[in-house]
Amino acid sequence: MGIPEIRGTTESCKHCFMCRHACPTFLATKLDSHTPRGYALLLSEIDHGFQSWTDSIVERFYQCSQCGLCREDCAYHWAEDEVVRNAREEIVAQERTPEKVRSIASSLINGRAPSGRVQVSWSPVSCSPDRKNADVLYLPGCAARDSHPEILQAMDSLLGALHADWTVLGEEPCCGVPLWDLGYSAEAKAVAKKLAQNVHDLMPRILLTGCPHCYRSFKELYPAWGVSLPEGLSVMHASQYLEAQIAQGLLKPRRVEGFSRASYHDPCQLGRKMGVFDAPRRLIETILGSPPLELFHSGRMAECCGAGSTMFMTDPSLTRRVAEKRIERMREIKSTVVITACQNCKTAFQAASSGEGSDVKALDIVELLAMAL
Amino acid sequence: MDQEMTEKTGTFLTEIQRHELETIVGKENVVTDEAEIDAQSLDVWWVTRFWKFSDLGFPRPFAIVFPENTAEVVGIVNYCNDHRMPLIPRAGGAGDAGGSLALTGGIVVDLKKMDRVLEINERSLTVRAQPGIIQKHLEEHLNRHGYTMNHFPASYTTSCLGGFISTNGTGVLSSKYGKLSDMVHQLEVVLPNGRLFRSLPVRLHSTGPDYSRLFIGAEGTLGIITEALCKIHPLPEKRTFRGFLLPDLKGGIEAGRRIMVQGLQPCLLRLYDERDSSVILKEQFNLDFAGCVLLIGFDGLARIVDVQHEIASDILMAAQGKDLGERPGLVWWEGRYKSYYPPNDYIAYPWMTAVTDTVAPYEDIETIYWAMKRAVEEGFKEWDATFQAHFSHWYDWGTSFYPTFLLKRYPEDRKEALGLYNRILDASIRASLENGGVVNEHHGIGLKNARFMREVYGDGYELARAIKKALDPNAILNPEKLGLGA
Numbered sequence: 074m075g076i077p078e079i080r081g082t083t084e085s086c087k088h089c090f091m092c093r094h095a096c097p098t099f100l101a102t103k104l105d106s107h108t109p110r111g112y113a114l115l116l117s118e119i120d121h122g123f124q125s126w127t128d129s130i131v132e133r134f135y136q137c138s139q140c141g142l143c144r145e146d147c148a149y150h151w152a153e154d155e156v157v158r159n160a161r162e163e164i165v166a167q168e169r170t171p172e173k174v175r176s177i178a179s180s181l182i183n184g185r186a187p188s189g190r191v192q193v194s195w196s197p198v199s200c201s202p203d204r205k206n207a208d209v210l211y212l213p214g215c216a217a218r219d220s221h222p223e224i225l226q227a228m229d230s231l232l233g234a235l236h237a238d239w240t241v242l243g244e245e246p247c248c249g250v251p252l253w254d255l256g257y258s259a260e261a262k263a264v265a266k267k268l269a270q271n272v273h274d275l276m277p278r279i280l281l282t283g284c285p286h287c288y289r290s291f292k293e294l295y296p297a298w299g300v301s302l303p304e305g306l307s308v309m310h311a312s313q314y315l316e317a318q319i320a321q322g323l324l325k326p327r328r329v330e331g332f333s334r335a336s337y338h339d340p341c342q343l344g345r346k347m348g349v350f351d352a353p354r355r356l357i358e359t360i361l362g363s364p365p366l367e368l369f370h371s372g373r374m375a376e377c378c379g380a381g382s383t384m385f386m387t388d389p390s391l392t393r394r395v396a397e398k399r400i401e402r403m404r405e406i407k408s409t410v411v412i413t414a415c416q417n418c419k420t421a422f423q424a425a426s427s428g429e430g431s432d433v434k435a436l437d438i439v440e441l442l443a444m445a446l
Numbered sequence: 447m448d449q450e451m452t453e454k455t456g457t458f459l460t461e462i463q464r465h466e467l468e469t470i471v472g473k474e475n476v477v478t479d480e481a482e483i484d485a486q487s488l489d490v491w492w493v494t495r496f497w498k499f500s501d502l503g504f505p506r507p508f509a510i511v512f513p514e515n516t517a518e519v520v521g522i523v524n525y526c527n528d529h530r531m532p533l534i535p536r537a538g539g540a541g542d543a544g545g546s547l548a549l550t551g552g553i554v555v556d557l558k559k560m561d562r563v564l565e566i567n568e569r570s571l572t573v574r575a576q577p578g579i580i581q582k583h584l585e586e587h588l589n590r591h592g593y594t595m596n597h598f599p600a601s602y603t604t605s606c607l608g609g610f611i612s613t614n615g616t617g618v619l620s621s622k623y624g625k626l627s628d629m630v631h632q633l634e635v636v637l638p639n640g641r642l643f644r645s646l647p648v649r650l651h652s653t654g655p656d657y658s659r660l661f662i663g664a665e666g667t668l669g670i671i672t673e674a675l676c677k678i679h680p681l682p683e684k685r686t687f688r689g690f691l692l693p694d695l696k697g698g699i700e701a702g703r704r705i706m707v708q709g710l711q712p713c714l715l716r717l718y719d720e721r722d723s724s725v726i727l728k729e730q731f732n733l734d735f736a737g738c739v740l741l742i743g744f745d746g747l748a749r750i751v752d753v754q755h756e757i758a759s760d761i762l763m764a765a766q767g768k769d770l771g772e773r774p775g776l777v778w779w780e781g782r783y784k785s786y787y788p789p790n791d792y793i794a795y796p797w798m799t800a801v802t803d804t805v806a807p808y809e810d811i812e813t814i815y816w817a818m819k820r821a822v823e824e825g826f827k828e829w830d831a832t833f834q835a836h837f838s839h840w841y842d843w844g845t846s847f848y849p850t851f852l853l854k855r856y857p858e859d860r861k862e863a864l865g866l867y868n869r870i871l872d873a874s875i876r877a878s879l880e881n882g883g884v885v886n887e888h889h890g891i892g893l894k895n896a897r898f899m900r901e902v903y904g905d906g907y908e909l910a911r912a913i914k915k916a917l918d919p920n921a922i923l924n925p926e927k928l929g930l931g932a
Binding site for chain 1: 477479480481482484485486488490495498499512538539540556558559561578580582583586590601603604605783784786787788789795
């Protein structure tokens with residue numbers, strides 16, 4: 074935990090410039106202190122007593138979306154994103170956390186949405202909440218519940234059309250990933266245990282989520298944290314689940330027209346971190362009749378939209394600048410619609426493309442499929 | 447943040463100065479916070495790394511300023527002239543010689559926000575771009591249009607076009623495609639007096655001297671490059687490699703010379719001395735051969751590539767070379783950047799190391815190599831100093847080799863260690879100069895090699911000083927670099 078845990082990476086990366094070209098935040102700001110080398114250098118200096126946690130240094134460490142592209146680009150895959158996360162643990166331990174971060178963490182720890190609002194009470198049309206032994210427990214994720222009712226409604230329609238035996242949690246605790254990413258590791262595990270208990274209480278067959286952060290937490294982090302989910306539980310991202318339903322002939326979407334310039338943006342957590350690249354693309358191809366346009370740098374090398382690690386809340390203006398760079402990738406290939414599979418990516422793209430005369434639009438993959446019903 | 451700067455550095459911009467700079471480039475483009483000042487204070491020179499992590503004190507700029515266009519660069523230069531403020535141009539900042547170190551304070555002018563490709567001319571095969579574009583981004587842009595700049599140096603993924611021009615950089619395909627001085631057609635430069643200079647739009651002319659040459663390799667001491675028109679090439683139809691094992695260095699150099707003087711155009715020609723063969727090729731590429739390995743590659747139209755490979759093979763076999771097939775060259779090409787990543791970096795910090803690139807005509811080059819090797823290995827035997835080299839840039843008149851000295855142990859006392867470093871560097875460089883070598887530091891002359899410039903140029907040094915004085919009478923541009931003084 075903290076600096077000692079990642080000292081090997083820090084000492085290796087502090088003089089290495091090789092991955093700078095890939096860092097999406099650096100591409101937006103051009104600040105060396107936003108690069109993996111910058112982070113490693115600052116942390117090493119602090120570690121060796123040549124630097125301290127000044128306000129600007131603390132601020133920088135919360136301006137990384139932890140997208141992992143630096144790690145992917147590195148010839149030896151040094152985990153620079155983990156350097157940032159561990160640095161945040163240190164910042165939390167030293168009680169130097171910026172007010173905005175503290176406020177988000179407090180909301181999540183206390184069962185509110187990351188925005189601080191009381192969690193939206195959601196009553197789907199096609200199911201009732203908190204039902205035991207349903208086939209599917211759908212967790213939209215706290216950010217989707219808070220800010221993207223359109224995604225929830227689309228999923229409601231789709232599961233309704235499938236006549237799925239499904240349910241939701243009346244109150245949905247944080248999965249833990251945002252807290253983990255912000256450096257609140259103990260609190261992350263605590264809320265994770267709470268959510269896992271909710272799942273145990275309902276005992277569904279499938280745990281379905283549209284949020285790549287939740288997906289990663291259930292699949293990768295919970296086992297690492299020692300948080301158990303019911304044995305035999307199948308964890309699926311919405312894109313995987315819906316693509317499987319179509320493949321089995323349970324859902325027959327009609328062809329949706331007017332999206333010939335649609336591209337697909339790989340969410341970092343779903344793609345690079347969890348390896349889900351094909352299901353969303355197959356789903357889009359089924360709906361549109363042709364594969365989505367590929368943005369320059371896609372798949373494992375996809376640049377982040379800037380929303381990761383709750384940066385869309387801790388530093389929305391920076392997220393907007395990072396997302397603008399990704400939107401430039403859309404314009405390069407004359408894409409007018411970007412389809413993604415993460416509500417936070419949608420938030421970032423919407424913020425960056427809002428305003429008069431905007432020529433691009435962002436859509437969640439679930440919404441696209443709902444249009445095909 | 448001002449207070450933070452004051453506490454940390456003892457130097458700062460006054461609010462008035464900051465306001466004036468913000469008026470020129472905008473508020474968000476004047477950065478004075480501790481995090482960025484710190485991150486921008488280093489390059490990849492061993493000395494700066496070593497110095498930074500010591501209690502010897504470390505020079506830092508007052509501010510980092512990011513211009514977004516030429517007019518803003520003009521504004522900054524005028525401001526610095528008015529205030530006699532040192533100004534250090536910087537792009538990638540990954541030089542190897544302290545060239546972007548703010549030795550006397552002042553402001554760093556970071557050009558990375560001037561990163562656009564302005565035009566590709568598909569008829570005359572040129573690209574016009576701004577200096578702050580990372581070479582990899584420029585190359586990716588060109589590749590998507592079917593072209594390449596064929597400039598692939600070690601810092602390809604991180605250094606910028608402006609930095610490569612300012613150090614007259616050289617990539618691994620230089621034997622065919624040349625140095626930056628061979629690639630640049632035209633430069634736009636903001637002079638130290640704030641006036642704009644645009645060289646003639648063609649690379650070869652007889653309209654007086656080609657004044658653009660003043661700025662290629664000048665490391666920002668004579669002006670700030672704001673735009674460059676560079677040569678591009680269609681992506682090659684074919685690019686293939688072969689490896690050969692030569693019995694010794696002498697035979698390898700002679701075989702390389704024959705290849706070049708006969709007019710062949712290998713894009714890649716790399717001859718490794720025995721130590722470099724065993725250290726770099728064996729440890730990092732798993733290519734295990736005893737002797738001197740020579741890697742050669744050709745690219746372009748397939749028929750020309752095939753014929754040139756055939757002729758080169760004849761020359762190398764006649765030199766008692768052993769054909770190692772395509773694999774060594776291909777393995778090296780595909781993994782060529784891997785050796786710069788930790789932990790595989792063969793000159794990994796904290797080992798004490800320096801590159802001492804040298805170029806010379808064929809008649810002197812081998813003598814220089816042995817003189818430098820003796821100077822390092824015999825002169826600093828008590829520290830187990832090692833010297834290794836590869837010859838990687840070849841011409842029809844001579845070649846350039848890339849020697850590295852390496853010490854895995856050195857005095858614990860930091861000042862003593864720095865003293866030892868300077869003595870080894872002196873011995874190595876002077877062994878080269880005394881035998882007809884020319885310091886060829888395309889990684890930067892900067893501070894590291896500045897003290898040798900008077901010896902390198904002899905009487906010509908005064909011309910360099912006079913040009914500097916005439917162009918930059920207030921000595922604001924990158925003081926103390928290139929041996930041009932403050």
